[in-house]
Amino acid sequence: MSVADLLKENFIDGGPIFMTLHYLMWILVIVFTVKATKTLHATNCDYQKLEKLSTTILFIGGFGLLFSLFYRAMGMYSAFSVLETSGDISPSLVAGGLKASLIAPLYSLFLFLVTALVWFVFRLKSIEVKFAGSLKSKT
Incomplete structure (x- = not known):
């Protein structure tokens, strides 16, 4: 399977x-990461813009994770309502439904992990740029 x-x-x-x-x-997330990378590599790097972009990236990842958990809870509620009225259901059918309900949260968890890593890297770089800028202004 490809x-x-x-x-x-x-x-x-x-x-x-x-x-x-x-x-x-x-x-x-990809678009904002490219924008943040361009901002970082610009000759006159604006650390405030870099911080805003990195925070936006983290927000998108966190929102995606929370939204997927909400979506999963709604789906599970609907599924359990159907199971309650159906009566006798095979365990393999229930297991398949549980497996399918985990797809969205797994994708969103991966998105959140990536965005947290990107946020951390850009956050460190923005602190670095801010510190370098304050040293230049003192000299």
Whole structure:
């Protein structure tokens, strides 16, 4: 199974509406990371802009994680409501449903881990730039 097939299968199993929002969050994180990198490598680096961009990146990751947990809770509530009214359900069907309900939170957890790492790196760089700028102004 190729990566594209796996992403397509998880897109369908995770719920097309949420997974579309999730992929849009990934695109936003990539766009803001590129902007922050350009800001960092500019000749006159603005550390405040760099801090705002890195904070935005972290916010998108955190929001994606919280939104996916909310989405999962709604799905589990609906699933348990159906199980309650159905009566006898096979354990393999329940396990498959639980597996499918974990797709969105796993993708969002990975997004959050990446955004936290990107935030940390840019945060260190912005402190470095701020410190270097304050040294230049003193001399």
